[in-house]
Amino acid sequence: SWTTGNVIEEQVAAIREQVGDKRAICGLSGGVDSAVAAALVQKAIGAQLTCVYVDHGLMRKDETEQVEKDFVAATGVQLKVVDAEERFLKALAGVSDPEEKRKIIGREFIRVFEQAQAEIIADEGPAVEFLVQGTLYPDVVESGGGTGTANIKSHHNVGGLPEDLEFRLIEPLRKLFKDEVRMVGQELGLPDEIVQRQPFPGPGLGIRIVGEVTKERLDLLRDADAIAREELTAAGLDRDIWQCPVVLLADVRSVGVQGDGRTYGHPIVLRPVSSEDAMTADWSRLPYEVLAKISTRITNEVADVNRVVLDVTSKPPGTIEWE
Ligand code: XMP
Numbered sequence: 636s637w638t639t640g641n642v643i644e645e646q647v648a649a650i651r652e653q654v655g656d657k658r659a660i661c662g663l664s665g666g667v668d669s670a671v672a673a674a675l676v677q678k679a680i681g682a683q684l685t686c687v688y689v690d691h692g693l694m695r696k697d698e699t700e701q702v703e704k705d706f707v708a709a710t711g712v713q714l715k716v717v718d719a720e721e722r723f724l725k726a727l728a729g730v731s732d733p734e735e736k737r738k739i740i741g742r743e744f745i746r747v748f749e750q751a752q753a754e755i756i757a758d759e760g761p762a763v764e765f766l767v768q769g770t771l772y773p774d775v776v777e778s779g780g781g782t783g784t785a786n787i788k789s790h791h792n793v794g795g796l797p798e799d800l801e802f803r804l805i806e807p808l809r810k811l812f813k814d815e816v817r818m819v820g821q822e823l824g825l826p827d828e829i830v831q832r833q834p835f836p837g838p839g840l841g842i843r844i845v846g847e848v849t850k851e852r853l854d855l856l857r858d859a860d861a862i863a864r865e866e867l868t869a870a871g872l873d874r875d876i877w878q879c880p881v882v883l884l885a886d887v888r889s890v891g892v893q894g895d896g897r898t899y900g901h902p903i904v905l906r907p908v909s910s911e912d913a914m915t916a917d918w919s920r921l922p923y924e925v926l927a928k929i930s931t932r933i934t935n936e937v938a939d940v941n942r943v944v945l946d947v948t949s950k951p952p953g954t955i956e957w958e
Contacts, residue, residue: 687751693838842956883903
C-alpha cells in the first residue's frame with residue numbers, strides 16, 4: 636500500500652542505483668516541487684548533489700532566507716546561491732510591458748543558471764552527469780509521458796531550459812500528485828513554510844508591479860504582501876484560498892488624507908482566489924474583518940500606499956495574476 640515511507644525508500648534506492656558515483660545538480664526555485672525533489676536526492680546521494688538557487692530579487696519577504704537557511708538546515712544540502720538581483724533589475728529597467736518582463740526574466744534566469752552550472756562542472760569535473768527536476772505526474776501526462784533524458788519540455792517555471800541539455804534527468808516525483816509531494820516533503824522534515832506554500836509565479840513580484848519594476852517598488856510591494864499573508868495566516872485562511880496575489884499599481888496615483896495632510900499615493904490590489912487547478916478561479920469571499928485589518932495595516936505601515944482595493948473578478952474573464 637501507498638505510504639510516504641515506501642515512496643521515499645523506493646526512490647532513494649532507485650536514485651542511488653541510477654547515479655552511482657556520479658554527481659547531480661538541482662535548481663531550487665523556492666517552490667514545493669524542486670524542494671522535495673532536492674531533499675529526496677540529497678537523502679539518496681548526500682554530498683554528490685549540489686543545489687543552485689538564483690536569487691533574482693523578485694521573491695517575497697523572507698522567501699530567499701527560507702531556502703538559504705531553513706531548507707539547508709533541514710536537509711544538509713550543499714547549496715550555491717547566486718545573488719543576481721542587480722543583474723535582473725538592470726535588465727528590467729524601463730520595461731513596463733508584461734510579456735517583455737516575462738521574457739527578460741526567463742532569459743536572465745537561464746543565463747545565470749547555466750553560468751552556475753558551468754562553474755560547478757569546472758569545480759567538480761565531468762562526473763556531473765545528472766540534473767534533478769521536480770516533474771510531477773500531471774506534468775508527465777501533459778507532456779506526453781516519455782521518460783526524461785535529453786529533451787525537456789520548456790517549463791515556464793524556470794523560463795525554459797535549453798533544448799540541447801546534455802544532462803541525464805532524475806525525476807523522483809514523476810508518479811506523484813501535488814498533495815502526495817507535500818506529504819513526502821513533510822516526512823523528509825522540510826519546514827511547513829516550504830511544503831505548504833501556495834503557488835507563486837516563476838517571474839515573482841516582477842509581474843505583480845503594474846508598471847516598471849524598481850527596487851523601491853519591490854520593497855514596498857514586499858511589505859504590503861507580507862502584511863496580507865500574515866493576516867490571512869492569522870485568520871486561519873491559508874487552506875481556504877488557492878493564493879492571494881498582492882499587486883502594486885505603480886503607474887496609478889490617487890488622492891488620500893492621512894494624519895494632517897493630503898497624500899497622493901499608489902493603490903494596492905488584493906486578489907484572493909479559490910480554485911482547483913488555476914485553470915478557472917473564483918474570487919474568495921473573505922471575511923470583512925480580515926479585509927479591514929489588512930487594509931488598515933497596509934495603509935498605516937506602508938509608505939506611499941493610501942488605498943487598498945479588492946479584485947472581485949472570476950477567471951475567466953480575469954486571469955489570477957494581473958500580468
Ligand atoms: P493566471 O494568471 O494565468 O495564473 O491565471 C495561473 C496560475 O499560474 C501561476 N503563474 C505562473 N507560474 N510561472 C509560474 O510558475 C509563470 O510565469 C506564471 N504565471 C502565472 C499563477 O500564480 C497562478 O497560480
